[in-house]
Amino acid sequence: MSDTPTTPGYTPFPAAGNISDAEREDLRRHGILLTSLEELYGWGRSNSIWPLQFGLACCAIEMIAAATARFDIARFGAEIFRPSPRQADLMIVSGTVTKKMAPQVVRLWNQMPEPKYCIAMGACAISGGPFKQGYNVLKGIDRFIPVDIYIPGCPPRPEALLHGLTQLQEKIRAERVSGPQAARHLQPDAASEFPVPDYGPHDLTPPSNPAIFTAPVLPRKA
Amino acid sequence: MSDHPHAFLALFLGVALAFPLLMLAVAWLWVRFFQPAKPGPRKNATYECGLEPSGDSWIQFKAHYYLYAILFLIFDVEVLFLLPFAVAFTGLSTGALLAMLVFILLLAEGLVWAWHRGHLEWK
Numbered sequence: 255m256s257d258t259p260t261t262p263g264y265t266p267f268p269a270a271g272n273i274s275d276a277e278r279e280d281l282r283r284h285g286i287l288l289t290s291l292e293e294l295y296g297w298g299r300s301n302s303i304w305p306l307q308f309g310l311a312c313c314a315i316e317m318i319a320a321a322t323a324r325f326d327i328a329r330f331g332a333e334i335f336r337p338s339p340r341q342a343d344l345m346i347v348s349g350t351v352t353k354k355m356a357p358q359v360v361r362l363w364n365q366m367p368e369p370k371y372c373i374a375m376g377a378c379a380i381s382g383g384p385f386k387q388g389y390n391v392l393k394g395i396d397r398f399i400p401v402d403i404y405i406p407g408c409p410p411r412p413e414a415l416l417h418g419l420t421q422l423q424e425k426i427r428a429e430r431v432s433g434p435q436a437a438r439h440l441q442p443d444a445a446s447e448f449p450v451p452d453y454g455p456h457d458l459t460p461p462s463n464p465a466i467f468t469a470p471v472l473p474r475k476a
Numbered sequence: 477m478s479d480h481p482h483a484f485l486a487l488f489l490g491v492a493l494a495f496p497l498l499m500l501a502v503a504w505l506w507v508r509f510f511q512p513a514k515p516g517p518r519k520n521a522t523y524e525c526g527l528e529p530s531g532d533s534w535i536q537f538k539a540h541y542y543l544y545a546i547l548f549l550i551f552d553v554e555v556l557f558l559l560p561f562a563v564a565f566t567g568l569s570t571g572a573l574l575a576m577l578v579f580i581l582l583l584a585e586g587l588v589w590a591w592h593r594g595h596l597e598w599k
Contacts, residue, residue, distance in 0.1 A: 338523060339523065357528075358525075358526030358527060359526065361518070361521070361526050361527075362526040364516075364518040364519050364521075365518075365519060365523055365526075367519075368511070368514065432510065440511050440512075442512040446514035446516065447514075447516040447518045447519055450518065
């Protein structure tokens with residue numbers, strides 16, 4: 255199978271011992287499906303991602319379009335947009351995050367139960383985009399929230415969002431239940447809450463979460 | 477399976493108990509062996525659309541409407557008991573008649589009290 259995730263330490267089918275992907279695919283063609291509980295768990299989770307119903311700017315329009323019949327995000331099991339963070343698995347940060355909005359976004363992220371994932375949709379959510387030089391725009395939501403998938407574009411088309419979603423599904427399917435490769439929500443010492451910044455008189459305090467974000471250094475030639 | 481006509485109710489009860497208990501047991505085992513619970517003050521904070529929660533989510537509000545609901549219950553319960561009372565009226569003993577009159581009097585007294593206090597006027 256060519257689409258097997260290539261995470262280091264990933265064994266394609268741990269429960270079956272020595273069976274290879276080719277043999278497994280051969281069995282599948284004869285109508286015999288082999289799986290492990292771990293795979294079944296990832297398969298179920300990856301096909302029922304419930305996003306938070308939450309839009310910030312023009313990217314949200316594309317997100318809405320992705321949910322309608324023409325693009326139909328329901329094909330991937332992610333059509334149930336939840337209006338409460340308590341029932342959501344995925345936060346699609348769709349649009350410009352202003353500094354005034356950032357505390358609310360981080361608070362919503364904190365209120366989502368594990369396992370939770372974050373998609374930064376569009377240039378603004380990734381880096382501030384065209385408003386990066388603005389005084390009131392957060393330069394990327396990954397300063398406060400661990401982002402799983404970045405979708406470039408301004409705004410990205412619905413197909414791009416669907417592609418990001420399928421990438422996230424692959425990521426979820428590759429997550430292990432135990433061991434050092436275990437998913438973040440299964441690790442006892444991985445953080446589940448992230449500090450909510452204060453909207454101060456000049457900037458957010460702190461301007462970023464140092465535990466998950468370090469500003470990239472631009473290498474300059476001497 | 478017993479041939480008692482209501483034996484299926486016992487079966488339903490058993491399934492209704494076993495199903496949620498099984499689900500809860502699986503969830504408990506999952507948390508116990510795989511997914512450590514990570515509660516916290518930020519995560520458990522009251523949900524107010526992302527805004528900073530102010531106060532508790534348990535708030536008090538006026539129970540005015542519920543007075544109407546309770547007063548409606550007077551008529552509701554009364555009708556419920558008046559119908560068998562009327563059907564069996566000719567064959568009732570004196571004690572049963574008195575008991576029924578006391579019952580109606582108690583309910584009517586509640587209505588009169590509420591009327592007198594002005595609870596029937598919407599403010």
